[in-house]
Amino acid sequence: MDLTFTPQEEKFRSELRGWLDANIPAAWRDPGFWRTVPDDEGFELRRDWERRKYEAGYGGIAWPTEYGGLGGTPGMKAIYDEEMALARAPLSANGLGLTFLAPTVMAIGTDQQKRDIIGPMLRNEVIWCQGFSEPGAGSDLAALRTSGVLDGDEYVVNGQKIWTTNAMHGDKLFALVRTEQGSEAHRGISMLLIDMHQPGVEARPLRQISGASEFAEVFFTDARVKASECLGGVGNGWKTAMMLLSFERGASGISQYATFRRGYDEIVAAARRLGRDTDPTLRRELASRLVELECLRYHAMHVLTQVEQGRDLGSESSITKLQWSEAYQKLFETFDHLLGLDGVVTSPVEDLDLASLQYEAFWTRSVTIWGGSSQVQRNIVAERVLGLPR
């Protein structure tokens, strides 16, 4: 066992920490800040901040330098994620592009795509959305119906996507489209890179239980996309999507721990303010939540080790997803138990603002749905890890 990072990695940490200290406005560190600015304005702030961060040398941490990345180690990426969480840095405006699309383009994109996509993404000139889910195709993604018909050197796209995160701010979509008419299931699908700023694409916001509208539905009516804007080859969309989703696997648990642990400490602080921190039943419930968070941290170190050793994580990412999402959600169930009726108002006593935690509590209801629901993850673990019959 050696749970330390290398001296170079620690040097990177202290430099990054210094930069974050100097470059995150004090107001932003207030947990309530992002709710005080209008959605559009907040998005632009994040978009701009992230671009400046890239210009300061902190973009694409583990990407090869030829793509504008830093060429860093997996350990540096883990440190980067952790420091961003600890500093309460703004959430990425381009998370889906940076996490999923960019590494896929690096792996299988054409030279033109590599040039066109990666640089502008790093500078946040193009914000990417993931257009996978449809009204009739959620967990069963292969049931998707949105169609693309070739017309000269362009596809004409018709259909609908839904739950599209950031669609109201997005510039382009990487979308799964059925380009072979009459095809079924995994066959005949292509991943098309669709410009959202055209008459045939309309995004309508959807309001979430938290009140925010982070996702939207997207309608395609004879939308057009160049045939060259197909990633991974025509008809290979399913394979491309599976590769793309595999890039979620990393050591993100280390930063998630930092975020969730802060949630735990804030919940404890709120309980103390309301004189509930001595209730023996609730103390044990809180402690059992911390057990799961600590396990997430240990698990993240295990995952990072696997990545550093060059091992294929395979279906292990389903285990990671189950652990973090369930632990996170249950932590906020305890938040409700702990505060009882006082937890239903945003400010039960003077100087105690619970709004951010309440917002987060609603958010945790979504984490067991997106990115593969908990039920789907359990199917994967049972069938692919444990070898139980389908």
Place this chain on the structure above:
Amino acid sequence: MYFALTDEQRALAETARDYLADRFDLTAVRAVFEDTAGDGHPAELWKAFAEQGWLAVLVPEENDGIGLGLLDAQVLARAFGTGAVPGPWLPTVLAGEAVRLAGSPAQRAAVLGPLAAGELVATVALRAPGGSFDQSGVGVTADAGPGGARLTGTASPVEYAGVARTAVVAAKEPDGGIGLYLVDPASPSVTVTALDTYDGTTRLGGLVLDGATGERLPESNAAVLAELNRRGAVLTAADLVGIARAALTRTIEYDKTRVQFGRPVGGFQVIKHTLADLHVGVLMAEHAVLYAAHAVDAELPDAELAVAVAKAKAGDAAQRATAAMIQYHGGIGYTWEHEAHFFYKRAKRLVATFGDAGEHLDRIAALSIDA
């Protein structure tokens, strides 16, 4: 970053697993389990433990041991849990730890060499019935007598009290502190009672001391007792994750082949999802035990928290996995003939040994809420 066992540690695990599979499988365990009048201490097995160096892992090299850490020891404890292995390994190793941590050079020489060689079976007696695994749970008091300390009180349950030739007894001292004493259970002022236990993979006894003489470990105090309880908790947690993994693996194997309604029952989604969750839980418990063992070895600042997390998590995983083993075998899982109850009963005992879930959760709460 290297969060994993080394090649050597993996090899140790494999050797232990292979030996047990070859030479002390569940048929052998059953023989001990059902021989309720026997001492539960198969001589063959103990000899092998000594020959393989499994009693010497934590004994320093200067005392003829191997001088490894808790991380290595937990590899063995896990293998013993997986095999539901009987014998006084854990109490002997922990008694050795007490002597290593707090004994005089002479005591270390007298105890640790023979212990590492398998010539001395020892045990620890740290708690009174109903007590918790800390200072407050100690039920023996020490008084200064003319010829040394005199110990009076009860410790129970004590693993392999009937076989041990030396017991490390925790006692409250006149100044309010805690001392650890080497006591000979065969001395006339000590009564050893055999306790009837449903877990036939071990033997338990009670120690009643009535002015017994004890040889104090000079460096012992409340902190050493706490350290000993921590080490006991880590090794117990390792045994529990071994149990949990064995219970889960056996259940999966069975449910892949047991057919009802024309299909393997392991294909029913309720069973699949329960077993998937269990796999995640057992895996997390395995990570937690690794981390805790390392945290104690490396004296990390969060070692105390890590030990409590590991014990609570491992206990939970083992309890759920062994209960699932019975449930998802159906009627056969509820029979005496089936091995499910070995794991279930062993887990039930160990879940409460060196602190039950409540005790550890209270500690976690104190460390994270009151700090």
